[in-house]
Amino acid sequence: MQTEACTGEAKTEKLKVKEALQAEAIGKRVLLQGWVRTRRDSKGGFSFIDLTDGSSIKGVQVIAENKLPNYESEILKAGIGSSVEVVGTVVASPAKGQTTEVKAECVKILGYSDPEKYPLQKKETSMEFLRSIAHLRTRTMTFGAVFRIRNEICRSIHNFYQSRGFMYVQTPVITASDCEGAGQMFKVTTLDLQNPPLKESENKKSEIDFEQDFFGRATHLTVSGQLEAEIFATAFGNVYTFGPTFRAENSNTTRHLAEFWMIEPEVAFCDLEGDMDLAEEFLQTIFKDVLENCPEDIAFLNEKVDNTIIETLKGIVETKFERLTYTEAVEILIASKEKFEFPVEWGIDLQTEHERYLTERKFKKPVILTDYPKDIKAFYMKLNSDGKTVRAMDVLVPKIGEIIGGSQREDNLETLERRMKECGLNPEDYWWYLDLRRFGTVPHAGFGLGLERCVQFVTGMGNIRDVIPFPRAPKSCDF
Ligand code: 4AD
Ligand code: MG
Numbered sequence: 001m002q003t004e005a006c007t008g009e010a011k012t013e014k015l016k017v018k019e020a021l022q023a024e025a026i027g028k029r030v031l032l033q034g035w036v037r038t039r040r041d042s043k044g045g046f047s048f049i050d051l052t053d054g055s056s057i058k059g060v061q062v063i064a065e066n067k068l069p070n071y072e073s074e075i076l077k078a079g080i081g082s083s084v085e086v087v088g089t090v091v092a093s094p095a096k097g098q099t100t101e102v103k104a105e106c107v108k109i110l111g112y113s114d115p116e117k118y119p120l121q122k123k124e125t126s127m128e129f130l131r132s133i134a135h136l137r138t139r140t141m142t143f144g145a146v147f148r149i150r151n152e153i154c155r156s157i158h159n160f161y162q163s164r165g166f167m168y169v170q171t172p173v174i175t176a177s178d179c180e181g182a183g184q185m186f187k188v189t190t191l192d193l194q195n196p197p198l199k200e201s202e203n204k205k206s207e208i209d210f211e212q213d214f215f216g217r218a219t220h221l222t223v224s225g226q227l228e229a230e231i232f233a234t235a236f237g238n239v240y241t242f243g244p245t246f247r248a249e250n251s252n253t254t255r256h257l258a259e260f261w262m263i264e265p266e267v268a269f270c271d272l273e274g275d276m277d278l279a280e281e282f283l284q285t286i287f288k289d290v291l292e293n294c295p296e297d298i299a300f301l302n303e304k305v306d307n308t309i310i311e312t313l314k315g316i317v318e319t320k321f322e323r324l325t326y327t328e329a330v331e332i333l334i335a336s337k338e339k340f341e342f343p344v345e346w347g348i349d350l351q352t353e354h355e356r357y358l359t360e361r362k363f364k365k366p367v368i369l370t371d372y373p374k375d376i377k378a379f380y381m382k383l384n385s386d387g388k389t390v391r392a393m394d395v396l397v398p399k400i401g402e403i404i405g406g407s408q409r410e411d412n413l414e415t416l417e418r419r420m421k422e423c424g425l426n427p428e429d430y431w432w433y434l435d436l437r438r439f440g441t442v443p444h445a446g447f448g449l450g451l452e453r454c455v456q457f458v459t460g461m462g463n464i465r466d467v468i469p470f471p472r473a474p475k476s477c478d479f
Contacts, residue, residue, distance in 0.1 A: 001167060013030050021246040046065045070109075074109050080113065081113030084450050139266075144156060145459070174220075175221075179224040179226050182249075225241040228314045229264050234444065262450055280368070332441050349376045371391065381407040400456060403454060406447020
């Protein structure tokens with residue numbers, strides 16, 4: 001094994017594979033570091049190594065001649081997955097489909113990988129299998145593309161809000177309040193689960209005494225940073241959160257995770273119209289950025305995963321979203337005479353099949369539904385004058401269904417207190433939230449974008465577990 005660095009005295013430039021693939025690199029003496037994707041040995045006395053380092057979907061072809069001193073002893077043993085360091089010159093490639101290749105003057109093997117045992121083989125492997133090796137699936141072309149796009153989406157999101165003067169606010173992961181009120185929270189406790197302290201409740205039953213718990217009260221992982229974001233919005237005007245959220249909903253679907261990331265902008269002096277405008281421009285910007293900045297990754301996924309994504313994304317960037325009320329949507333669904341698994345009537349929570357009918361069959365574009373029945377939405381949404389519906393809005397997209405959920409917030413103190421009680425919440429627990437209405441209340445609105453739903457939509461991946469690095473779902477928490 002060579003221990004000396006390959007570089008020697010002569011000038012070398014350390015490049016990423018992505019950079020070595022560009023024509024501008026031709027003629028440079030470079031250092032590349034990465035992993036062997038494939039190695040092909042030619043009878044002509046040299047080997048072709050497809051080298052990747054995660055910087056692009058394409059690897060660079062490295063040509064190692066048998067004249068290299070460690071050719072027989074080391075290079076011929078460097079199988080798929082081995083880590084290598086290469087010094088060589090970037091030259092124009094005579095081969096089709098690539099601009100450059102690298103003529104190696106030194107190939108140093110940093111770590112061997114036994115090709116017989118390496119779990120990632122050249123043949124197609126199922127997504128389920130790859131999920132079981134999430135520590136290695138990142139090296140595949142598909143997951144390379146997905147995670148580079150996920151990164152671009154995150155960059156685009158921060159850029160969108162920062163360039164518009166929104167303040168990034170970090171809301172707590174551990175909380176004592178329940179934003180969505182759907183009873184889907186993970187408890188956080190340091191109490192001894194074998195032997196928790198008990199106390200007598202009001203109805204003479206014994207219950208766990210959370211006053212003796214770490215925080216002196218019952219706490220859980222947050223389902224949303226919205227309530228805290230409202231505190232910041234009513235001081236700084238325009239803010240957004242970007243963080244992990246947790247929901248213990250036992251839904252084993254391709255669109256639900258127990259831990260997912262959410263982006264929640266909150267805007268003061270804003271009504272539902274402004275909220276919808278922001279959501280629409282936000283999604284269009286993300287899609288445009290991905291098309292512009294990840295063309296190769298998107299082209300790869302369009303070929304291998306879902307051949308409609310490019311067309312769909314391009315269409316959405318240029319089209320206005322359809323906007324209609326929940327009540328109008330229900331009328332359309334009933335009139336459609338479609339055989340839905342869940343029959344439609346006013347008051348039901350729309351299911352994915354209904355959302356997909358509206359986006360894929362009826363309007364063939366994203367749809368924003370507004371003014372849902374108050375009974376199927378959270379306590380904080382602004383009550384309409386009909387007393388039955390609230391100023392909610394959900395953005396629905398083809399294949400996924402709901403990608404964004406948001407609303408104008410109830411800014412009237414009395415109405416909010418009444419809604420809390422109706423929803424079984426104790427207003428005293430939310431004294432600080434009510435204070436925002438007591439002292440200088442303003443109309444304000446916001447929404448939450450599920451990051452993984454967004455990545456799933458953009459990449460065309462069938463299962464949400466394949467667009468987050470380490471998925472957490474019922475009965476599944478590996479890595
Ligand atoms: O509609 P939701 O529940 O809205 C809220 O949490 C509000 N507090 C947001 C706000 O107004 N600030 O969730 C928002 C989005 C959904 O539209 C969906 O994209 C995503 O979060 N989401 C999930 N993503 C993955 N797995 C789950 N279990 C999800 N639940 C919601
Ligand atoms: Mg929702």
